[in-house]
Amino acid sequence: MKDESRAKRSRRARVLRAAAIVTAAVLLAALCGFFALLVKVKGNLSYVYNYFFDTRGSLPAVQYTYEADASEEHVPHAVEQTEPDRYLAETKIVVNDTVVPEYDRENKIAVQDSGESRQGILTFRGSYRRDVSSFGTPAGAGNALAKSWQVKTGRFLKDDGVNYWSGNGWTGQPLAVAWTQEMKERMNLYPAAKAKEGLVEIIYPGMDGWIHFLDMETGEATRDAINVGMTFKGTCSLHPEYPLLVCGSGDSATGPFGEQVSARIFLYSLIDGKKLYEWAANDPFAPRRWHGFDSSPIFAVEADTVIAPGENGVLYTVRLNTSFDETKGELQVSPDETVRYIYDSNASRERYEASESDIGSGSESSAVIWENYLFFGDNGGIFQCLDLNTMKPVWVQDLREDINSSPVLESGEDGRLYLYVGTTLKYHTDSHHIGTAGIYKLDAFTGQILWYKPYEVHTVSGLAGGVLASGALGSGKASGYIYYAISKTPSVDTGCLVALCTDTGEEAWRVDLPCDAWSSGCLVYTKNGDPRLAQCCGNGDILLLDALTGKQLDKLNYGANIESTPVIFGSRIVVGLRSEYIIGAEIK
Template identity: 45%
Template sequence: MMALDTVVLFFLRIFRRFDKVYRYEALEQTGPEDKPHPVKGTTQDDLGIECNLEVNGKIQAEYQRLETIAFQPGEDYTKMEGIVTFRGDNLRSGAAFGELPSRPKKLEKKWSVSTGRLQKGYGKGYWTGSGWTGQPLIVRWTPELRKLMNIYPHKKEKEGLTEAIYSTMDGNVYFIDIEDGEKTRDDLFVGLPFKGAGALDPRGIPMLYLGPGDSCGDEPARGFIYNLINCKKLYEFGANDPFALRKFHGYDSSVLVAEAADTLIAPGENGILYTMKLNTKFNRETGELSIDPSETVKLRYKTYRSSEQNYWLGMEDSGVMWDNYLYIADNGGNLMCIDINTMKIIWAQDVVDDTNGSPVFSVEEGVPYLYIATSLHWTASPRLKLGDVPIFKINAITGEYVWKHTYLCNTVAGISGGVQATCVSGKHSISDLVIFPVARTPQVRAGILVALDKKTGEEVWRYHTGRYVWSSPVDIYDPDGNAYIVVCNSEGDMDLLDARKGTLLSRLNFGANIEASPAVFNDMLVVGTRGQEIVGVKIS
């Protein structure tokens, strides 16, 4: 198959380009004061989307949230020190907290923690190590909170303790001191495979939100909320939800919490968007913590092309929240803008294929945009398993394409080519760049990392990653604003790059596929491998 792949690509290269840029004329000009709305081609009817609402167990035609939600532009998602959700915040802007003390030159492995495996609930085989998306959460708890928690006594007294909280595919949650790799408390065994990052409550309330990617035997996949004072379960939702139109249930999406409205926003791979008022009570002196969810609202949808066999329903990526709008894509190639206060779809855009990487939000010259790309699944050619994978820049007000850059990719059943990762929207010295890994191109086992000009979509640099990449790259910066990228591939390589030039500075190899996504706190990086190991790496 590898030889055939090489021959086919050789002849294809004679007749066609492997990548191409398309640019689009806007139907209307948008500015900073405009609110999201559809234009011709971006209405939900254009994609044949039909919706239903369930509020507190009853079907309703209309809904208006009692306490409105608004994630105000320019406001931080959290005041906590660390990475509390996938890619850090409600805009999915990055997986690094703090900055490097100086220009980095090398990566150095400092510690490792062994993880396990979990028997699959169907067929043969095991879930092993850390999978996609697999990003750890990292937090430096306040001294007051740390003293209330079931952290080991010697760690509880440690000044500046920074804890990695890592849910993995063996059904465990691990708690690790990122400085030395020692456990900070007992492992939390849930018994379901965790692929997504989970999330911490951004209000500094010690709650952990978890979502397994699949069921396991008689244990159905469902959303969980845990109390991190004592690691006891507070609540669960979504198990075999009869409101779902899709049989499969998974909860890989990293949830968001609206602080003022005390409301959870949780997309499901069963085709349902869940929101619920948590009614949180937390005593910061005694550690008493409780929730009593109410106003449970479910939005389900279907499209003209979705079924159990093709263009599946369900949201596997993590959504962006801007103002009162949720931007999220699905397994069926639909990118949707949803008013979270009415649970109505404002606009929808066809992004062509299964979309697992999360949208990333960027405001440029006062106008909000989204960057997103797809895996190669539904649109691959039946015989050769080849197809053009699009990277999009999309106007967040109207849903219109701004530009599209396509790459010819291969795919393999169950291990897709294309873009599985979430991009880097550059800051500081690379504020003009957006950076995507593209898997299984040009050869089936190969991959590239590309930096595209935000305005034009043209390629600025290309880095060959060796084996293909599913892991989301992480951008980090020194005190002068110089940018660096860490990217991990499926052969276990971890590369540190100069993000302006796309050149290699340092490499480590961990001997096993790294499809999980790293998170960084100052100069310490944490990531897990499929080889049942969590590693701590110093960037120096």
């Protein structure tokens, strides 16, 4: 009896031990599973849906029809749907720190050409219409890519004092310029760079706080890099006539005493690398405390004025009074008039108040200019046309979502101007952080929407889905198409590359990408006029596609996120990576 009872107790103890071990194993597995889930959803359980379910992706394009424009004049003007008063509660003009009711610019701005240069790519997307995505023609057949060189860059402390910006970011397009020999002699280039025939110099402000100067062919430094001490995310602009560089810092700088140094816009002389002027720091007129200047500024050459939209909600025009003594090689500026345009939009204010504490709308995208009209969008979804000579809004359109993608201006065969504008999802999300963002075609004269091509996308962890890349407008055999990269669709980790018909917004072709793509695609035309599309991706790929069919011709992988837009000059491609390298490649 005793033995039986002991055996029973022993069996029970064994069963209990086994049950305890199984329970512990299950609990451990559940804990590991939960941790893995947290890792998968980037630490936020509200994103579970996003990481396990796809969106509907591409949705049918929406067409808009209007009565014929009554105005015969081919100049921007408002119609009923785009009256500024409808969207803007207040506008303010500040001339040299004084608020004025009216403004009439003394040196009239009238940009006749697109700003496209014969010297290279001097601004974001090659022109002030943002429609030139490469310079020159590749020497080969244009069917293959090859790696050439890479140069180490660095990183820069973020304003939170802990994290850092690394390498080159969005939009981050390098400039590529072929200086004349006379200009080379005047500048502080190294002797080898001065002597090199056909030198194409890369000018590349980076997120490491430096402006790098490289030989596009070899990656070797062409002159001393400039240590600015502030991070650059956007794209700088080079004056079409003078060696004058303007670049805006994308974030504040912090220091070991916890101080913050406000972001600002710099003017540098490339004669000697000296800073000539800076402005827009900690602007007391700015409606937003957040200062950042990712937008690629515009030089209105005839008016000797630089135009720069800011993320602090202020659009700046600065009359420079540039003087350049070619014989002595002396470049100077004496700015004497800074004009600010500030506006308050009810719609974007409501969106901001619903999403963050800071009010006001700023501009991260680069503006487009035509004559005296500036076209630009903001983070609140407001897109407007501004008369730069009076600093009054001409028409205003509400695109309802964050406008990060820079607009592209097209001259239509009908004599009218059209704008292509992309949006990213920030405000109108459902409970699963899903919503639509897409591409709009606008009539640049009236601001009316002609078509809208929506994509259903995710927005998670502060990273918006939709269109961060700017459109590449086709010409020649690619006429009638505009190319865009869309992020976070249909899955949260994927994207796609699309060719849209400019008439309808419908897709001509679509290529799925295994990652986000913030970098703007660049069109290159072979000697035969065959269009090729070079696209950098978040997984480190540089894709080369047949722009007519979307067929992939070749691919390079650099193993690190490429947010920046590359510059293409002839056969050569240069772009910066987030992994602290600037790389050079070749189209064969």
